[in-house]
Amino acid sequence: MRSQSPETDRHEATLSLTRPFSSEERALFSLLAAAMFQVGLPLMPEGFDWKRVIEEARQQAVLPLVAEGMASLPPARQAPQELKQAAQQAAFYAVTAYERILHTQDQLIALFQRENIPCVILKGLGAAACYPKPELRLQGDIDLLVHRHDLDRACALLERTGYQENKRPQDKHIAFLGHGAEVELHYEAANYPGNPAGEAIHAHMSQVVDRAVQVALGPYRFPALKGLDQAVSLLMHMQRHIWAEGLGLRQLCDWTMFVHHLEEGRWEQEIAPALQSFGLYRFAQIVTGSCAKYLGLPEQACRWHRGIGADDLSHSLLIDLVSSGNFGRKDPDRQGYILIEGPENGKPIRVSPISRINAKARLHMPLCKRYPVFLPVAWVYLPVRYYLGRRKGKYMPIRLNPAAIAKAKIRTALYRQFHLFEP
Numbered sequence: 001m002r003s004q005s006p007e008t009d010r011h012e013a014t015l016s017l018t019r020p021f022s023s024e025e026r027a028l029f030s031l032l033a034a035a036m037f038q039v040g041l042p043l044m045p046e047g048f049d050w051k052r053v054i055e056e057a058r059q060q061a062v063l064p065l066v067a068e069g070m071a072s073l074p075p076a077r078q079a080p081q082e083l084k085q086a087a088q089q090a091a092f093y094a095v096t097a098y099e100r101i102l103h104t105q106d107q108l109i110a111l112f113q114r115e116n117i118p119c120v121i122l123k124g125l126g127a128a129a130c131y132p133k134p135e136l137r138l139q140g141d142i143d144l145l146v147h148r149h150d151l152d153r154a155c156a157l158l159e160r161t162g163y164q165e166n167k168r169p170q171d172k173h174i175a176f177l178g179h180g181a182e183v184e185l186h187y188e189a190a191n192y193p194g195n196p197a198g199e200a201i202h203a204h205m206s207q208v209v210d211r212a213v214q215v216a217l218g219p220y221r222f223p224a225l226k227g228l229d230q231a232v233s234l235l236m237h238m239q240r241h242i243w244a245e246g247l248g249l250r251q252l253c254d255w256t257m258f259v260h261h262l263e264e265g266r267w268e269q270e271i272a273p274a275l276q277s278f279g280l281y282r283f284a285q286i287v288t289g290s291c292a293k294y295l296g297l298p299e300q301a302c303r304w305h306r307g308i309g310a311d312d313l314s315h316s317l318l319i320d321l322v323s324s325g326n327f328g329r330k331d332p333d334r335q336g337y338i339l340i341e342g343p344e345n346g347k348p349i350r351v352s353p354i355s356r357i358n359a360k361a362r363l364h365m366p367l368c369k370r371y372p373v374f375l376p377v378a379w380v381y382l383p384v385r386y387y388l389g390r391r392k393g394k395y396m397p398i399r400l401n402p403a404a405i406a407k408a409k410i411r412t413a414l415y416r417q418f419h420l421f422e423p
Contacts, residue, residue: 015320017319024056028057032065032296036257061250101142105121105220112146122145122186123254141184146185147209151174151187155176163178163183188205201280211229234255245324247324253295255288287317
């Protein structure tokens with residue numbers, strides 16, 4: 001469950017996607033690079049505020065990684081003791097949660113195997129497996145993907161095992177709580193746009209359960225995505241969040257580690273041609289540019305990101321990410337973006353709640369997509385769902401003010417340059 005952060009009130013009144021990074025942001029990037037690539041002494045800027053670095057790392061759900069990067073600093077460059085202890089405590093909690101979730105996930109995998117229900121892990125520990133120290137990648141839910149025709153059996157199995165279904169409606173998955181963990185049982189690997197590219201991606205991802213490979217973390221083994229399947233999964237997850245509540249540094253770190261661990265030649269031979277046909281290749285280049293320029297991803301692992309003149313877009317994407325915070329928690333104006341319709345056919349941006357609700361209903365409610373006459377149901381259902389979720393702390397408040405609209409215009413102009421799902 002996503003809850004509000006105490007840092008929410010600290011946000012930028014205006015949004016500039018071309019501003020330089022602050023010394024605190026550059027320090028954070030250096031510490032993350034040191035943790036992910038184990039390269040030794042981080043290149044730290046001068047005159048930064050350690051407290052703000054720690055706050056930003058916590059906000060971005062990467063504080064355990066920052067603690068690892070801090071460990072490589074010489075004594076004279078270390079953070080004040082209380083801040084160092086805060087980072088170390090976050091790392092300790094991350095390791096504890098990692099062991100618990102890994103054990104629970106192992107039990108679930110064994111349970112599904114005994115009942116002959118094929119499944120695969122999405123995100124989470126599947127992404128963590130690429131890190132040099134997987135236990136420092138913060139974990140959340142356990143995301144299990146099953147075939148749609150196995151969904152009823154999988155739900156019944158979880159309930160017999162003591163999990164309770166969270167009745168709150170979800171997108172493309174059913175949530176369960178039990179045994180100290182939240183399990184999201186997915187029957188689709190992603191949300192797909194309603195165009196030819198979306199249909200092609202859907203057709204490819206509909207068989208990923210059957211293509212799962214076994215990944216080892218210590219004594220545990222589990223089915224996960226690799227290669228093209230993982231690339232599409234990560235990119236679809238990122239693009240979905242940038243168009244909604246926002247992305248976080250943790251997701252960018254996941255992509256950094258994924259690219260770094262690709263076998264030589266796999267990108268060019270397998271992944272790039274498919275992403276080009278899916279309309280995801282340019283987005284992958286822009287995201288990778290951010291990782292290479294700021295998070296330490298070696299250029300020899302990703303030379304393919306260059307040559308499109310997108311350095312400014314990579315910079316702006318990362319500015320947008322750190323300005324919004326993890327899933328938009330840092331900037332309350334960000335939430336208003338979900339009710340603002342971007343320009344189309346030369347029309348200006350406008351506040352259009354009904355239009356955005358219709359778009360969300362067509363994407364997540366198959367009945368509304370097939371029979372538009374049911375769209376008015378969504379006009380009531382989705383706002384009520386937001387209201388109830390807001391009371392439980394799941395959603396941040398939606399603000400529709402001049403600042404939110406101004407920021408939406410800037411973000412929309414950036415995102416449209418990604419040319420997502422275009423040939």
